[in-house]
Amino acid sequence: MRPSRRQRAAEALAKVAGTEHLYTALEEFSLPVLPAFHGLLSGLPRGQVVSLDAPGALALALLAGASQEGSWSAVVGLPELGAVAAADLGCDLDRVLLVDRPADRWADVTAALLEAVDIVLLQPPARPQAGIVRRLTALARRSGCALITTGGWDGASVRLRVESSSWLGVQQGHGHLHSRRVKVVAEGRRTGGRPRSAWLWLPGPDGSVSSAELASVTNMSERQASTTTPVSSTHQVA
Numbered sequence: 001m002r003p004s005r006r007q008r009a010a011e012a013l014a015k016v017a018g019t020e021h022l023y024t025a026l027e028e029f030s031l032p033v034l035p036a037f038h039g040l041l042s043g044l045p046r047g048q049v050v051s052l053d054a055p056g057a058l059a060l061a062l063l064a065g066a067s068q069e070g071s072w073s074a075v076v077g078l079p080e081l082g083a084v085a086a087a088d089l090g091c092d093l094d095r096v097l098l099v100d101r102p103a104d105r106w107a108d109v110t111a112a113l114l115e116a117v118d119i120v121l122l123q124p125p126a127r128p129q130a131g132i133v134r135r136l137t138a139l140a141r142r143s144g145c146a147l148i149t150t151g152g153w154d155g156a157s158v159r160l161r162v163e164s165s166s167w168l169g170v171q172q173g174h175g176h177l178h179s180r181r182v183k184v185v186a187e188g189r190r191t192g193g194r195p196r197s198a199w200l201w202l203p204g205p206d207g208s209v210s211s212a213e214l215a216s217v218t219n220m221s222e223r224q225a226s227t228t229t230p231v232s233s234t235h236q237v238a
Contacts, residue, residue: 051156064090
């Protein structure tokens with residue numbers, strides 16, 4: 001998705017003013033996230049870096065909101081990405097570019113994509129050097145692309161981590177794992193300097209992402225109790 005006329009105007013004014021890479025106006029724009037994330041962040045900040053502690057469902061779920069609204073994303077360095085899981089979490093795979101094994105050129109590949117799409121999800125092969133961090137952070141800011149990284153990133157405006165996680169579905173050795181309840185914590189400048197936390201279904205019993213606060217869990221449990229039949233002993237988890 002191309003920047004709006006207002007964004008392009010802000011960038012042009014910044015260049016005329018001689019502020020080079022500092023396009024402050026772009027920071028006021030963000031890409032949509034799924035409603036379940038609104039307690040953590042209002043959106044993915046354009047031109048800034050969101051750092052995750054590890055790859056997985058959380059990373060894919062962050063792409064889903066913007067993807068559903070027509071934004072293009074690119075995933076770099078994640079050969080284990082599950083396309084089916086991404087689709088179940090809400091990603092429009094027709095708008096996701098995959099570069100699973102960029103090898104030693106991962107920084108150059110990422111740099112090119114930062115100027116071509118709205119969101120780049122990156123897993124560096126190792127902790128990146130300071131020069132690469134500065135280069136890619138500056139490119140994200142200049143292009144207005146949201147850069148999501150896994151494994152830590154110095155200077156990220158938002159850091160998200162899964163603090164607690166539990167799977168549901170198995171009872172007394174029988175059944176299937178069908179949902180995971182996680183506590184996600186957000187820290188950094190975009191949270192006003194104070195950590196925020198929220199409980200999420202990641203995924204929920206239907207495969208989607210939704211709130212897993214106590215009230216939501218109680219309502220879901222009541223609905224399941226009224227509709228679920230006992231699980232046969234032939235369906236066992238290995």
